[in-house]
Every structure is written in C-alpha cells, then in structure tokens.
Amino acid sequence: MILQALYDYYQRKREDPDPARHLPAFGLENKEIPFIIELTAEGRPLGIIDTRQGDGKKKQAQRYLVPKGVKKASGVAANLLWDTAEYALGIDARGKPERVVEQHAAFRLRIAELPEAARLDSGIQALESFYADYGWSALADDPVWAEIVEKNPIITFRLQGDGDLICQRPLVVANDDGKAEGGAEASTCLITGVLAVPERLETAIKGVWGAQPSGANIISFNARAFESYGKTERQGENAPVSPAAAFAYTTALNHLLDKGSRHRVQVGDASTVFWAQKDDAEIEEGFAAVFGGQDDPDAQTEHIRALLDAVQSGRFDGGRGDNRFYVLGLAPNAARISVRFWQSEPIHLIAKRTQDWFKDLELIRSEYDPPYPALKRLLASICLPTKDRPFGDMDRLPEVIVGGVMRAILVGGELPALILNSALQRCRADQARKDPTSGKPVRHVSYLRAALIKAVLSRHFRVHAPQRKEISVSLDRSNTDSSYLRGRLFALYERVQEIAADRELNRTIRDSFFGAAMATPRAVFPRLVRLNQQHLRDLRRSKAGTAGYFDKELRAVNDALDPKTAFPAACALQDQGVFTLGYYHQRQDFFSKSESSQSTQGESK
Amino acid sequence: MTSFCLEVSGDFACFTRPEMKVERVSYDVITPSAARSVFEAILWKPAIRWEVRRIEVLNPIRWISVRRNEVKSKISVSNVKEAMNGTRDELAMLIEDERTQRASLLLRDVAYRLHADLLPVGDDARANPAKYREMFQRRAEKGQCINQPYLGCREFAARFRLVTDPASEAPPLTESRDLGWMLYDMDFAAVDDPKPRFFRADLQNGVIDLTQAQVTA
Numbered sequence: 001m002i003l004q005a006l007y008d009y010y011q012r013k014r015e016d017p018d019p020a021r022h023l024p025a026f027g028l029e030n031k032e033i034p035f036i037i038e039l040t041a042e043g044r045p046l047g048i049i050d051t052r053q054g055d056g057k058k059k060q061a062q063r064y065l066v067p068k069g070v071k072k073a074s075g076v077a078a079n080l081l082w083d084t085a086e087y088a089l090g091i092d093a094r095g096k097p098e099r100v101v102e103q104h105a106a107f108r109l110r111i112a113e114l115p116e117a118a119r120l121d122s123g124i125q126a127l128e129s130f131y132a133d134y135g136w137s138a139l140a141d142d143p144v145w146a147e148i149v150e151k152n153p154i155i156t157f158r159l160q161g162d163g164d165l166i167c168q169r170p171l172v173v174a175n176d177d178g179k180a181e182g183g184a185e186a187s188t189c190l191i192t193g194v195l196a197v198p199e200r201l202e203t204a205i206k207g208v209w210g211a212q213p214s215g216a217n218i219i220s221f222n223a224r225a226f227e228s229y230g231k232t233e234r235q236g237e238n239a240p241v242s243p244a245a246a247f248a249y250t251t252a253l254n255h256l257l258d259k260g261s262r263h264r265v266q267v268g269d270a271s272t273v274f275w276a277q278k279d280d281a282e283i284e285e286g287f288a289a290v291f292g293g294q295d296d297p298d299a300q301t302e303h304i305r306a307l308l309d310a311v312q313s314g315r316f317d318g319g320r321g322d323n324r325f326y327v328l329g330l331a332p333n334a335a336r337i338s339v340r341f342w343q344s345e346p347i348h349l350i351a352k353r354t355q356d357w358f359k360d361l362e363l364i365r366s367e368y369d370p371p372y373p374a375l376k377r378l379l380a381s382i383c384l385p386t387k388d389r390p391f392g393d394m395d396r397l398p399e400v401i402v403g404g405v406m407r408a409i410l411v412g413g414e415l416p417a418l419i420l421n422s423a424l425q426r427c428r429a430d431q432a433r434k435d436p437t438s439g440k441p442v443r444h445v446s447y448l449r450a451a452l453i454k455a456v457l458s459r460h461f462r463v464h465a466p467q468r469k470e471i472s473v474s475l476d477r478s479n480t481d482s483s484y485l486r487g488r489l490f491a492l493y494e495r496v497q498e499i500a501a502d503r504e505l506n507r508t509i510r511d512s513f514f515g516a517a518m519a520t521p522r523a524v525f526p527r528l529v530r531l532n533q534q535h536l537r538d539l540r541r542s543k544a545g546t547a548g549y550f551d552k553e554l555r556a557v558n559d560a561l562d563p564k565t566a567f568p569a570a571c572a573l574q575d576q577g578v579f580t581l582g583y584y585h586q587r588q589d590f591f592s593k594s595e596s597s598q599s600t601q602g603e604s605k
Numbered sequence: 606m607t608s609f610c611l612e613v614s615g616d617f618a619c620f621t622r623p624e625m626k627v628e629r630v631s632y633d634v635i636t637p638s639a640a641r642s643v644f645e646a647i648l649w650k651p652a653i654r655w656e657v658r659r660i661e662v663l664n665p666i667r668w669i670s671v672r673r674n675e676v677k678s679k680i681s682v683s684n685v686k687e688a689m690n691g692t693r694d695e696l697a698m699l700i701e702d703e704r705t706q707r708a709s710l711l712l713r714d715v716a717y718r719l720h721a722d723l724l725p726v727g728d729d730a731r732a733n734p735a736k737y738r739e740m741f742q743r744r745a746e747k748g749q750c751i752n753q754p755y756l757g758c759r760e761f762a763a764r765f766r767l768v769t770d771p772a773s774e775a776p777p778l779t780e781s782r783d784l785g786w787m788l789y790d791m792d793f794a795a796v797d798d799p800k801p802r803f804f805r806a807d808l809q810n811g812v813i814d815l816t817q818a819q820v821t822a
Contacts, residue, residue: 190801218628229791339628
C-alpha cells in the first residue's frame with residue numbers, strides 16, 4: 001500500500017500542469033551541480049562557472065535535470081557527463097592516484113559507449129577535444145580551482161553559447177538508453193503487477209533524518225540473514241519491483257522528503273511525510289501546522305483555525321472528504337529505513353480527528369500561550385531540558401512515544417501512558433526550578449504540560465473510566481474528585497503562603513512538597529494543613545479581606561472532600577495527573593480575574 | 606463437504622510485505638498463504654492441498670510498532686560441512702558480533718474467518734476423500750494441531766476455532782478498501798527458485814473473495 005500510494009503520487013505529479021512542480025521522467029534526476037566548465041567548440045576551456053547562491057554554509061547550487069546517477073558504493077562507477085572532479089577531470093583530491101586514474105577512465109568509457117549518433121554531437125566532440133588537447137591543467141588558473149581540488153564537488157560541462165549542459169543536449173538525451181542490467185528473468189512487479197526484470201538495487205532515499213548521509217533504503221537486503229528462499233546476493237529478487245515503478249516511488253519519496261518541502265515534518269526521530277490523494281492545500285497545511293516546525297507561529301495558528309473552521313462548516317463532507325490522506329513516518333536505522341507508522345484515512349476522518357485532538361487539548365491559558373499548541377512544543381515540554389534547549393530537548397524523546405502519539409492523533413485512540421509519566425516526572429523535577437537570570441520561580445506545571453496531561457487523561461478516562469467526571473477547560477468548582485480537590489487545596493495553600501509573606505519568599509511549599517503531595521498525600525498534607533493555619537493567621541493580621549476570601553475557598557474545598565478518600569497513602573498515575581490539573585486550574589483562576597487583588601507580580605512564565 | 610471455515614484470532618500478527626521484509630511492515634490483512642498455513646498446521650498430508658477461498662476481516666485494522674534485536678548473518682553451509690568432516694573445531698555464531706536492530710510494524714488484535722477447500726491431489730486422497738475430511742473435522746473440533754498455528758511469523762501464535770455454521774456468526778467489518786497487489790502465495794514449481802505470485806486484493810465490506818482474484822503467473 002505504501003509504495004503503491006507513492007507510485008500514484010508520482011503519476012499525479014508527472015501530469016501536473018505547473019512545470020515547476022513536475023517530477024522528472026524515468027531515467028533523469030534533479031541534481032544540484034555547483035560548477036560548470038564552459039568549453040568552446042574546439043574544446044578550449046573558457047572558465048568555470050559557480051552556480052551557487054546564498055552565503056556561507058547555506059550556499060545552494062542550482063539544480064539541473066541530468067541523466068540518472070548510478071548508485072555509488074565502494075567500487076568505481078561513473079555517471080554520464082556529470083560527476084565529481086575526480087571522475088570528470090582525473091584530479092587527485094584525496095591522495096589516491098591509482099583509483100583516480102580508474103575513475104577518470106570509467107568516466108571516459110561511459111562517453112565512449114554512447115551510440116554513434118550521440119558521439120557526433122558537437123558538445124561531445126568539444127569535450128573529447130578538451131581531454132585530448134587541454135586537460136585539467138588548463139583550468140588551474142581559475143579562481144575556484146583551489147576549492148574544486150579541495151572539496152571534490154560535482155562538475156559538468158557546457159558548450160559556449162548553449163543554454164543546456166552537454167548532458168542535456170537533445171542528441172545526447174535521445175540516445176542514452178541507460179545501462180541495462182542483463183541476466184535476470186522477468187517477474188511480476190509487486191507495485192504495478194506488470195512483468196519486468198526486477199530492479200536489483202533501490203535508489204537511495206535521502207532526507208530521512210539520522211540515516212547515512214549518502215542515503216538509505218526501504219527495500220534493502222543488505223545482509224545474508226535478510227534474504228529468503230535462497231536468493232543469496234540477488235537482492236532485488238527478494239522483492240521484485242520493476243525499474244519504472246522503483247524510479248517512480250523513490251523519486252516521489254525523495255521529493256516529499258526534500259528540504260523545504262511542505263509535505264514533511266520531523267516528529268522525534270521519525271521523518272514524517274504526508275500527502276493527499278488529490279491535492280488539498282488546506283488539509284496539508286493544517287496538518288503540518290498541527291505538528292509545528294514552521295517558523296511563523298501566527299501562520300501556524302491561522303492554518304489550524306482555517307482547518308477547524310472547515311470541519312465545522314462541513315467543507316470536508318462529500319467527495320472531497322472521501323479522498324484519502326496518507327501519513328508515513330520513516331525512522332532511520334543506519335543504511336536502512338524502517339516504517340514507524342503508516343496511516344491512510346479519508347480526509348473527513350483526519351479532519352474530524354484533528355478537531356478532537358484540539359478539543360482534548362483545550363485548556364485555560366494566559367494570553368502569551370498559543371491557542372493551538374504544536375505537537376513539537378508539547379512533546380518538547382516533557383523532555384529533559386539541556387543547556388542548548390532549555391525548553392526541552394526533543395532528541396531525548398523516547399522513540400516509542402512518537403509512533404504512539406501519531407497514531408493517537410490520526411486514529412483517535414489513547415495516547416501512550418509514557419507521556420503522562422514523563423509529564424509528571426518533569427513537573428516533579430521542576431518543582432523548585434528558578435529562572436537562572438531573574439531568580440524567580442519557573443512555572444513547573446506549564447500550560448503545555450498541563451494541556452498534554454489533560455489530553456492523555458481525557459482519552460484514558462473515556463475508555464477505561466467513563467464514570468469519572470470529564471476534566472473541564474477551566475476551574476470547575478463542582479468537581480468533587482478527591483485528587484482534583486487536593487490539587488486545588490495545594491494551590492490555595494501555596495497562594496496563602498505567598499501573599500502572607502508579601503511574595504518575598506525564596507522557597508514556598510511548592511519547592512519542597514509538590515512532588516510528595518502529588519504522589520503520597522497522607523505523608524505530607526498534615527504538615528501542609530498546619531503550615532496553612534499559621535499562614536492564614538499572618539494573613540488575617542495584614543490583609544483581612546484577602547484572608548476572608550481564602551477562608552471561603554478553603555472551606556468549600558474541605559467540605560467537598562470526603563474524609564475517607566481525601567488523603568490516600570499513595571496515588572495512581574492518573575490521580576496524580578488529575579491533582580496536577582486541579583493545581584493548574586486553581587492557579588490560573590488566581591491570575592485570570594482582573595478585578596481581584598491578586599496580580600501576576602512575582603510569577604514569571 | 607470439502608469447504609471448511611476457521612475463526613482465527615491473535616494479539617499480534619505480521620504478514621510481512623516482501624518489499625519491507627527487513628524492517629518489517631505487515632500487510633493490512635492476512636495473506637492467502639498465511640491463511641493456508643493455519644489450515645496446514647491442523648492437518649496436512651502430501652495427498653491433500655488447501656486452497657483458501659474467502660477471507661473475512663472481523664476486527665478493525667490496528668497497528669503497533671516494535672523494535673527487536675536480531676542477528677544479521679547465517680551460519681554458512683561450508684562451515685557446517687567442515688565441522689562435520691572434523692576439519693573445524695568451532696561452529697558458532699556469536700550474537701554480540703552479529704547483532705542488528707530491526708523495527709517491525711505489526712497488526713494488533715486481529716481476527717479473521719477463513720474459508721478454504723480441501724483438495725485431494727494424491728492417490729489415497731482421491732480414493733478416500735471422506736477420510737481426510739473427517740480427520741480435519743475431528744482435529745479442528747478438538748483443537749489438535751501439528752504445530753501451533755501462527756499469524757505470519759512464528760512468534761505470533763493464533764487461536765483457532767472451527768466454525769460449523771458461518772451464516773450464524775457475527776458479520777465482518779463494514780469496510781471497503783483497495784489493498785493493492787498482495788502476495789498470493791509462492792510458486793514452488795522450480796524447487797530451488799521459488800517465485801512469488803501476486804493478486805489484486807480488494808476488501809469489500811470486510812470480505813476478500815479469492816475465487817474471483819486475478820493472480821499473476
């Protein structure tokens with residue numbers, strides 16, 4: 001199904017009326033070529049043209065449609081009319097003179113093997129004259145020569161006055177029938193069902209984060225243990241794919257994985273590509289925005305809002321909604337690529353599930369928190385912060401989570417329990433965290449963590465404990481769940497302490513007791529209750545009105561608590577999550593009302 | 606009655622796609638060859654042959670991804686021969702040297718109803734077809750099998766139950782999808798070079814009808 005869907009995507013893109021979005025035909029590929037050597041008709045070199053644009057490290061060479069390159073392994077294999085400087089010119093860049101001689105000879109051989117008609121082309125004639133009369137020494141004066149010798153980049157040739165490269169000239173293109181891999185007999189292609197000689201080695205898929213830089217393969221039988229039915233060292237026959245189909249799906253996948261492609265996001269270590277059966281910009285952009293990765297957060301919010309509006313107004317019903325939307329997650333494993341997840345769902349279902357996702361995440365927030373948090377930021381908030389990434393280092397994200405989260409969003413099921421565990425762990429670890437520059441306490445139960453906890457718990461309870469009250473978006477004073485009430489209680493105690501000491505404290509009960517109150521209330525709450533009595537007494541002396549307000553709130557919470565279940569000895573993970581949400585809701589309640597005397601002073605982000 | 610119906614279910618299944626055999630990705634539904642293996646696990650003799658006619662998918666298609674440590678080479682035949690001849694002292698494969706990690710994308714909580722025909726091919730079966738039918742009926746009812754039936758890979762054991770009246774069972778999934786080209790079976794006509802055969806799989810209301818399938822040569 002996966003390869004089939006990629007093949008269909010390629011077919012669709014071949015017929016795209018916009019030529020800029022065309023995918024190359026069979027036998028060609030789009031290649032970045034930084035240097036072009038210009039020759040006169042007699043073969044005299046005029047100079048080397050540098051096609052790179054941009055500056056410093058971001059220099060990007062121009063792309064050209066050239067005959068498809070052969071797969072480079074450790075042997076000597078030359079491409080036709082374009083290759084690295086070692087092959088094309090025979091210069092020794094890395095100190096291996098014998099090998100360079102072989103490489104250059106192979107390059108010349110490929111030209112010599114062209115049919116008669118192509119070899120008579122003036123471009124090829126000029127090239128032959130260049131090799132015969134001039135050689136690379138004639139280019140040594142050129143300013144970029146030193147760079148070429150050092151970096152061994154890809155170079156190609158062009159005739160003076162021509163727009164095309166020599167390898168793009170019509171006579172050459174028409175007569176290059178490619179190297180045929182003879183010997184094997186035809187078998188049925190498992191993508192298209194036609195009979196063809198199977199492709200022996202798959203073209204490298206570049207762009208999967210974490211894989212080898214030279215590219216990796218999906219279809220790969222690169223060790224003996226992976227071959228079946230006695231097909232030793234006949235890799236392709238283990239999974240027969242015709243060359244045309246192989247070209248189609250690898251080109252499509254490379255195109256989707258390209259840098260700057262809007263069909264790609266990185267979720268943890270899985271490079272995820274997604275596309276619709278028929279071009280649908282709204283859902284593709286909305287989907288990309290769900291994950292984040294675009295630089296402009298406002299644009300992101302707009303896309304998501306547009307997507308949710310579209311769902312609401314029913315624009316995804318009917319024919320448009322029945323088209324399928326494909327999501328493919330690829331993870332690296334050295335020279336191989338494994339499929340982390342694959343979902344193919346009708347668009348209206350994807351849209352609906354995106355809506356469900358944001359509904360589950362919905363939580364009261366301050367103005368500077370994003371309304372539709374991107375998945376990247378959500379997952380980063382539950383990762384260990386490091387020096388480079390103080391908001392959570394995504395490289396530390398366990399791989400198991402990525403596939404689980406993707407499936408939960410796309411299929412609508414439960415989120416992995418590991419997320420809840422990690423989120424609570426981070427809350428506990430950060431309970432005493434202070435901002436290194438200002439010394440003010442950092443919000444350990446941040447909006448992102450709380451939203452994620454709410455999403456996990458909502459989905460979990462829907463399946464396993466439907467009798468439990470649904471967690472609300474903001475403070476719910478009628479919720480009598482004991483964990484929720486305990487969370488509110490803790491927040492109230494902390495607030496009383498802060499106000500009683502005029503917010504001059506370096507440590508509050510939060511720094512010392514949050515984790516213990518969450519997990520083992522019975523051990524900690526007696527002490528907290530006693531402390532609270534003292535703080536309330538101080539508060540009554542200094543600010544009687546505020547003390548009255550807190551008295552009322554505390555009494556309401558304590559009345560709602562059932563003494564038998566109020567303070568258990570130990571709490572299950574879900575109850576700890578509900579505690580955290582109760583705490584978050586109560587604290588948000590302090591800071592969201594503008595008319596109350598509580599202000600946002602003293603509390604940093 | 607040559608046609609039998611088994612209900613097969615399991616916690617995990619992996620009907621590995623041939624193109625993604627290293628980093629395993631499963632087909633969406635059971636392949637006819639895997640279905641055949643379930644029947645053969647209960648009863649098989651050289652005189653008979655099983656042919657799967659119909660596959661009904663009972664549970665929604667769900668996935669799970671796991672990563673396992675495996676080995677990347679095989680012990681070579683020549684080494685084994687040397688050891689047999691006494692010219693080699695040590696015959697071993699050390700997993701520390703050969704370790705590789707392979708990820709798998711598996712199906713979970715699968716359940717299928719498989720309909721297959723028992724076809725006699727050998728002389729004895731052609732003479733007494735009822736004998737083999739009765740044998741299968743008895744064994745399937747009792748839950749007897751030669752090896753534990755499995756769903757694609759040996760580690761994913763399957764539970765099976767003989768279904769006597771398929772019409773009175775729960776209906777299959779109401780889903781229709783085009784599953785593309787799926788592996789039908791391997792063709793062992795040339796014993797040392799087995800060839801895969803594919804067919805165009807189409808799930809219609811949870812049923813794949815193999816009697817109408819176009820199978821490639």
